[in-house]
Amino acid sequence: MSDTLEQVTKNRKYRELVLRRKQCTICQGVKNPAVILNGRYDSNHINPWTKWHGNLNAKVLIIGQDWGHVDAFIRNKGQVNPLNPTNNKLIEMLALIGIRPEDTYLTNAILCMKETENLSGRTKSAWYRNCGENFLKYEIEIVNPKIIITLGVKPFRTIKRVYNIRCSNNLGDVIKEKPIIINEAKWFPVYHIGKLAQNSRPLEKQREDWGRIKNFL
Structure with a gap:
């Protein structure tokens, strides 16, 4: 009975958080999915990535940078393409640690869509700060x-700021250290798995980073 009550509470808190996201107008330079084409392609999830895989009972929570820009959101009708190179690579990395994508909770450090037409366009520190304090922290608690796995430098620094964690600001240094504990969860910052990030961390090295996580599952 207690497990059922716990699940009901978890679902309620998540719905309330999604409603807060839909109503959020804090940041400038991004658009909330709830206002893009009057919410035609928005969902009852915190983020399109979470709609793809958002298991509220997941043992593994993964935080990316941002989902993309407004035009891409409209073009894809708010849906995730599993064959997208980054998503494809994520599935491969999860397989290395023995985790199925459907057993994860995926989210992004920025929940709204960039207004720029460049998928890898610049992001603002205020966006990370606002989403981190108002949403990401609560997602982790729910x-x-x-x-917890963060993909790339910006999500790494967002978590570092939100939880006031004292560690190096250099992602490469932190990857080599023991996992940091956040709310009893072990936090593993890794490099982004997209093609551009492979210039900073070759794919073979990234596979080693993910393989290390398996020892703690």
Whole structure:
């Protein structure tokens, strides 16, 4: 009975958080999915990535940078393409640690869509700060995962700021250290798995980084 009550509470808190996201107008330079084409392609999830895989009981919670820009959101009708190179690579990395994508909770450090037409366009520190403090922290509390994985420098620094964690600001240094504990979860910052990030961390090295996570599952 207690497990059922816990699940009901978790679902309610998530719905309330999604409603807050839909109503959020804090940031400038991004658009909330709820106002893009009057919410035609928005969903009852915090983010399109979460709509793809958003298991509220997941042991592994993964945080990316941002989903993309407004035009891409409209073009894809708010849907995730599993064959997108980054998503494809994520599935491969998850397989290395023995985790199915459907057993994860995926979200982004920025929940709204950039107004720029460049998928890899610049992001503002205020966007990370606002989403981190108002949404990301609560997502982590609701899911209560065992493992948190941040993809790339910006999500890494967002979590570092939100939880006031004292560690190096250099992602490469932190990857080599023991996982940091956040709400009893082990936090593993890794490099982004997109093609551009492979210039900073070759794919083979990234596979080693992910393989290390498996020892803690």
